[in-house]
Amino acid sequence: xxxxxxxxxxxxxxxxxxxxxxxxxxxxxxxxxxxxxxxxxxxxxxxxxxxxxxxxxxxxxxxxxxxxxxxxx
Numbered sequence: 001x002x003x004x005x006x007x008x009x010x011x012x013x014x015x016x017x018x019x020x021x022x023x024x025x026x027x028x029x030x031x032x033x034x035x036x037x038x039x040x041x042x043x044x045x046x047x048x049x050x051x052x053x054x055x056x057x058x059x060x061x062x063x064x065x066x067x068x069x070x071x072x073x
Contacts, residue, residue: 003063004064005036005037006062006063010055014055016055025050026050035047048063
C-alpha cells in the first residue's frame with residue numbers, strides 16, 4: 001500500500017507503549033495494531049485527531065505516501 005504508517009516512530013519519540021496510546025486514544029490495542037502495521041483500510045478523522053492530540057504531532061507525522069515498487073505494484 002502506498003500509504004506508510006509511522007506510529008511506531010512517534011511512540012518511540014514519546015517513550016509511550018502501544019497499550020498506553022490505545023488507552024489514551026480510546027481504541028483497542030488490537031485496532032491500534034492493525035493501523036500501526038499498515039493493515040487498516042481506513043481511519044476515522046476522529047481517531048486520527050485523537051492520535052495527533054495524544055502524540056502531540058501532525059497527521060503528516062503519522063502518515064506518509066510512498067510510491068509502490070514496480071515489481072510489487
